[in-house]
Amino acid sequence: MKDRNERLMAIRRLINSSNISSQEELLSLLERQGFRMTQATLSRDLKYLKVAKMPDSEKGYIYMLTERQLNDPSENEELPITGFVSIDFAQGMAIMKTLPGHASSIAYALDNLNSYEIAGTIAGDDTILIIPRDGVLKGDLVNLMKSRWPGFVKEEMN
Amino acid sequence: MKDRNERLMAIRRLINSSNISSQEELLSLLERQGFRMTQATLSRDLKYLKVAKMPDSEKGYIYMLTERQLNDPSENEELPITGFVSIDFAQGMAIMKTLPGHASSIAYALDNLNSYEIAGTIAGDDTILIIPRDGVLKGDLVNLMKSRWPGFVKEEMN
DNA sequence: ATTTACAATGCAAATTTATACATTTATTTT
DNA sequence: AAAATAAATGTATAAATTTGCATTGTAAAT
Numbered sequence: 001m002k003d004r005n006e007r008l009m010a011i012r013r014l015i016n017s018s019n020i021s022s023q024e025e026l027l028s029l030l031e032r033q034g035f036r037m038t039q040a041t042l043s044r045d046l047k048y049l050k051v052a053k054m055p056d057s058e059k060g061y062i063y064m065l066t067e068r069q070l071n072d073p074s075e076n077e078e079l080p081i082t083g084f085v086s087i088d089f090a091q092g093m094a095i096m097k098t099l100p101g102h103a104s105s106i107a108y109a110l111d112n113l114n115s116y117e118i119a120g121t122i123a124g125d126d127t128i129l130i131i132p133r134d135g136v137l138k139g140d141l142v143n144l145m146k147s148r149w150p151g152f153v154k155e156e157m158n
Numbered sequence: 159m160k161d162r163n164e165r166l167m168a169i170r171r172l173i174n175s176s177n178i179s180s181q182e183e184l185l186s187l188l189e190r191q192g193f194r195m196t197q198a199t200l201s202r203d204l205k206y207l208k209v210a211k212m213p214d215s216e217k218g219y220i221y222m223l224t225e226r227q228l229n230d231p232s233e234n235e236e237l238p239i240t241g242f243v244s245i246d247f248a249q250g251m252a253i254m255k256t257l258p259g260h261a262s263s264i265a266y267a268l269d270n271l272n273s274y275e276i277a278g279t280i281a282g283d284d285t286i287l288i289i290p291r292d293g294v295l296k297g298d299l300v301n302l303m304k305s306r307w308p309g310f311v312k313e314e315m316n
Numbered sequence: 317a318t319t320t321a322c323a324a325t326g327c328a329a330a331t332t333t334a335t336a337c338a339t340t341t342a343t344t345t346t
Numbered sequence: 347a348a349a350a351t352a353a354a355t356g357t358a359t360a361a362a363t364t365t366g367c368a369t370t371g372t373a374a375a376t
Contacts, residue, residue, distance in 0.1 A: 004353095004354075022331085022332065022333090023332070023333065024331095024332080037355080037356090038355075038356055038357080039332090039333080039334095040333090040334080040335080040355075040356065040357080040358095041354080041355055041356075042333095043332095043333055043334055043335085044334085044335090044354085044355085046213070046333095047213040047218075047219075047334085048213075049213075050212060050213045051212070051213070052210040052211060052212030052213075052222070053210060053211055053212075053333095054208060054209070054210030054211075054224055055204070055205040055206075055207075055208045055209070055210075060205075060364090061205075061363095061364090064210070066212055162323095162324075180361085180362065180363090181362070181363070182361095182362080195325080195326090196325075196326055196327080197362090197363080198325075198326065198327075198328095198363090198364080198365080199324080199325055199326075200363095201362095201363060201364060201365090202324085202325085202364085202365095204363095205364085211363095218334090219334090
């Protein structure tokens with residue numbers, strides 16, 4: 001199902017980076033990127049991704065991501081502020097270094113973000129392997145971290 | 159235009175307290191409260207209130223408030239953590255007491271919440287008069303405070 | 317008190333979005 | 347590998363939402 005995941009990610013990126021006001025509009029942007037599909041599938045994708053449509057003073061209505069479910073406490077897990085050392089990318093995956101013994105708690109928190117981008121994590125003692133879904137870019141992970149992890153700074157990265 | 163404001167508030171309350179999945183559904187709830195209107199007007203109200211519709215695992219799709227515009231920095235003004243003393247309700251308005259000299263800065267921050275509930279504020283030296291829109295209940299204001307003001311606690315209220 | 321300007325609303329039609337059903341494609345089981 | 351099961355998608359249609367236009371109600375100005 002590689003295709004679908006890449007499409008889902010492409011949708012997220014488009015919605016994140018531009019103000020899209022209808023599925024037809026999004027559909028044509030996706031087609032420009034080589035995705036072939038119908039509006040029906042897009043509607044289902046948006047439902048799956050929990051993309052909301054909200055009024056916007058400029059464009060009337062726009063789609064927006066809602067990863068951080070406003071009222072679902074389970075999704076509001078805070079990432080531990082301490083223990084993070086560095087993050088690195090290789091083989092399409094992310095390798096996060098932590099202080100000794102901190103890996104599993106951070107990995108646990110990462111899992112509980114329930115973010116689409118992260119397919120899963122495996123933690124050792126001071127290292128976490130983060131496996132992104134197909135189609136997820138390094139930048140997507142960085143954005144995720146930055147948006148959900150107060151103490152996380154790009155500059156600390158390699 | 160008293161009627162319209164009360165209707166707008168009723169809409170906010172309903173959306174906040176229940177999971178509504180269509181305008182028709184919301185319409186009938188409003189009618190049960192004595193509001194008479196068409197679905198077209200409701201659509202315009204929702205647009206005015208910037209109510210978003212998002213996928214929900216239980217009900218398919220639900221409406222939700224988006225006061226806290228996720229990406230609009232101007233709406234993310236933080237309320238000053240210090241200076242608040244107490245809040246009181248009288249004559250349909252709220253009287254907030256602050257430490258001496260703190261009233262205007264807090265009132266300024268309140269204004270910049272751009273919240274629908276607050277029609278306006280007037281600040282003296284240590285007192286702020288908060289004028290709610292018609293139809294806004296005491297509880298609505300308290301909810302607003304609690305959701306936007308980290309340090310605000312109900313117990314401090316009278 | 318009229319007139320003028322603007323905001324709010326209904327109606328009907330256009331647009332947009334969701335979904336039932338059938339079909340294809342992938343995955344799992346035997 | 348074949349059969350059985352589940353997942354993904356297209357087509358056509360239904361359902362839901364938005365909007366242009368006309369009208370009515372409200373407020374402001376003369």
